[in-house]
Amino acid sequence: MSDSKQSVGFPYNQGQTNDGWSNEDEATATCACGKVQMVIPLKAPGLQGTFVCHCTDCRKVSASMFATNFTSLDSHTRFVRGEDNLTVFSQSSTTTTGETMANSFCKTCGTLMFRAGTIAPGTRFMRGGIIDDHSLHDTMLKPKVEIFSEHRAAWVSPVEGAEQGKGMGPFVKDKKGDEKKEEGQGKL
Ligand SMILES: [Zn+2]
Numbered sequence: 001m002s003d004s005k006q007s008v009g010f011p012y013n014q015g016q017t018n019d020g021w022s023n024e025d026e027a028t029a030t031c032a033c034g035k036v037q038m039v040i041p042l043k044a045p046g047l048q049g050t051f052v053c054h055c056t057d058c059r060k061v062s063a064s065m066f067a068t069n070f071t072s073l074d075s076h077t078r079f080v081r082g083e084d085n086l087t088v089f090s091q092s093s094t095t096t097t098g099e100t101m102a103n104s105f106c107k108t109c110g111t112l113m114f115r116a117g118t119i120a121p122g123t124r125f126m127r128g129g130i131i132d133d134h135s136l137h138d139t140m141l142k143p144k145v146e147i148f149s150e151h152r153a154a155w156v157s158p159v160e161g162a163e164q165g166k167g168m169g170p171f172v173k174d175k176k177g178d179e180k181k182e183e184g185q186g187k188l
Pocket residue numbers: 031032033034035036106107108109110111
C-alpha cells in the first residue's frame with residue numbers, strides 16, 4: 001500500500017471536512033459531518049465488487065430510490081476516526097435470505113456508512129456516496145451489477161454495461177443452496 005495521499009482537497013465541497021484523499025490503492029470515505037472517516041481499498045482482493053441495489057431496505061436506509069454500493073473486505077478496510085461514533089440498526093425480518101443485515105450510521109449526522117450481513121462475514125457493503133474522490137464513481141467504483149432491478153423506479157435508467165440481476169442476482173450464487181423466497185419482497 002502506498003502512503004502517499006494524493007488529491008487532498010478535491011475541487012468541490014467535501015462537506016464539513018476537507019481531509020479526504022485518494023491514491024491508486026485506497027480512498028477515504030467520510031460521513032456528512034466528518035466525525036467518521038474510513039479508508040477503503042480500490043483494488044482486488046480488498047475491493048470485491050461494485051453494485052447498485054434497488055431493494056426496499058436500501059431505499060429506506062439510504063432515504064433514496066436506490067443505493068450505490070461496493071463490497072470491501074474488512075481486512076483491507078480501516079477507520080481513520082469515528083468507529084465509536086457509529087450506531088447500528090440490525091434486522092433480519094425483511095431480508096430475502098433471513099440473514100441479519102446490520103446498518104452502521106454516524107450517530108451525529110445519520111449518514112449510512114455501510115451495511116454488513118451474516119450472509120457475508122468479513123465484508124462490508126460500503127455506501128458509494130460517502131467516497132470523497134468523486135472521480136472514482138466513474139472509474140474503479142462504477143457499478144458493474146444491479147440487483148433487485150425489477151424494483152427499479154421507472155424513471156431510472158439501467159447503468160450502461162452493468163449486469164442486470166433480479167432479486168439478489170449474482171449474489172445468490174454465493175449462497176450455499178439458499179433458495180430465493182418471494183422475489184418481489186426481496187431485499188439485501
Ligand atoms: Zn457524521
